[in-house]
Amino acid sequence: MAARRTGMHLTDCSQAGRRLDRADVIIVGLGPTGATLANLLAKCGVNVIIVDREAGIYDLPRAVHFDGETMRVFQSVGISASLSKEVIVNPGMRFVDPDGELLLDWPRLQEIGPQGWHASYRFHQPDLERLLRENLAGRPNVSVLTNFEATSVNVRKRDVIVTCCNLRNGRARRLSSSYVVGCDGARSLIRGVMGSEMFDLGFKERWLVVDVLLKGDRQDLGDHSIQYCSPDRPMTYCRSPKNRRRWEIALRDDEADEQMTAEERIWSFLAPWIEPADAELERCAVYTFRSEIAKTWRKGRLMIAGDAAHLTPPFMGQGMCTGIRDASNLAWKLALCVKGAAGRGILDSYQEERAPNARSFIEIAMRLGGLINTLDKGSALSLGSRDVTGVVSLETVSPPLGPSDVGGLISKDTPHKGRLFPQPVLEDGRLLDDVVGFNPVLIVRGELSRSVSATVPVVECSEGSVLAAALADLDTIAVLVRPDRYIAASARTEGEVAALAALALPSPVPDHSSEERSCAV
Secondary structure (H helix, E strand, O other), rough: OOOOOOOOOOOOOOOOOOOOOEEEEEEEEOOOOHHHHHHHHOOOOOOOOEEOOOOEEEEEEEEOEHHHHHHHHHHOOOOOOHHOOOOOOOOOEEEEEOOOOOOEEOOOOOOOOOOOOOOOEOOHHHHHHHHHHHHOOOOOOEEEEEOEEEEEEEEEEOOOOEEEEEOOOOOOOEEEEEEEEEEEOOHHHHHHHHHHOEEEEEEEEEEEEEEEEEOOOOOOHHOOOOEHHHOOOOOEEEEOOOOOEEEEEEEOOOOOOOHHHHHHHHHHHOOOOOOOOOOEEEEEEEEEEEEEEEEOOOEEEEEEOOOHOEOOOOOOOOEEEEHHHHHHHHHHHHHHHOOOOHHHHHHHHHHHHHHHHHHHHHHHHHHHHHHHHHHOOOHOOOOEEOOOOOOOOOOOOOOOOOOOOOOOOOOOOOOOOOOOOOEEEEOOOOHHHHHOOOOOOOEEOOOOOOOOOOOOOEEEOOOHHHHHHHHOOOOEEEEEOOOOOEEEEEOHHHHHHHHHHOOOOOOOOOOOOHHOEEOOO
């Protein structure tokens, strides 16, 4: 069960005949958050260098869940079609007490949801990382340095110098960029250079995570995730793609890691479900689950994202998803700064918007953890609503972004600000995001007045269309949607529509023309 690294990696760019020591943005860390950010920046025409200390993809399971919003970001990246073949749709999660009584039900609809995708997916993280890296490999404006460790960061007036060590031969290499983003995990070097402390929200527990490969069909294990709530020994069961299954087991303070990871002990934990004849142990590891959020996400030319900025207990499966949201929020803002289309102040909105959203997910996960670990029914069950049978059901959670003081991003005085705009399937069969691209867009019911000059692409939706229905559901006649699909502002009058059309929200995508992108649906 030792950790392995696959041969699937992008080589040092100098070996590939491309030596790029200067870039617009350096990303430290090539996990899902860093790779997603790099893909989105590359899509915007930004020159990127990625530094990662590992030689290749870690080929064992880690994250196992993402949601419909996250898949929507992967759609923007360009890997959703391929990724759809590697995942399974998750039917939901159930919380049961020691007697097997259902305490809380979190069903996930099996139909396509408002984001244009299913609400919940189970996946194998190496599959996702492979697709993200393959997508990067075709980008001429991206250089990937694997097996390079960032060792120091020097912020200067006009750029940042990152010194890294080639772990193959020990040689140092100096890189420069306008900005550096640390996607380098909980022990982030970049966060340390920024001097940003982590704020502890109060959750810290050790859990044993066990991944197995079933040797045969075991439909009796079920497809739902099950949280076995107990003050004595909480446990979790997760279905993963193909023959992979996961159990997570809470550990006591007096139980040593080496004692709990012994195979005999592991099989004793799994005995209620499977025995050695049923499955092969693929991986076991002890994790300390924490609830923390960085006090500072940006300092000048330095930023952090993903686990470097926040740590989330796993009970909602939102750890990786939160990092992907960071990448989607930050990419287009960085691109605008690099291109000189927006001032550096736009980057101040990154933490203002993302930190409240991330903290909401962390706090909800902590409340669910209270139900799982202590049977604290009061705080967790108040998250849902009780049905006629007495079972409490939890609906999809989608907290808004925080308000920003930077103009044109999220207006503080319009409804729906900071909320995701849905992605319907249009009448011609295309998804909305495939039509508008990674751009801001003004969506208007009917035709935009010919007296209004729009500074952003416009989509005019006819009465009876799915887009018109989406606007009607919001009780608006127009919305300004940002590249990350969040609503910047909405309008209910023609005068408000004209004001939205005049907002200066440039496109981060190169060679963009609002006239070319205007269309009627």
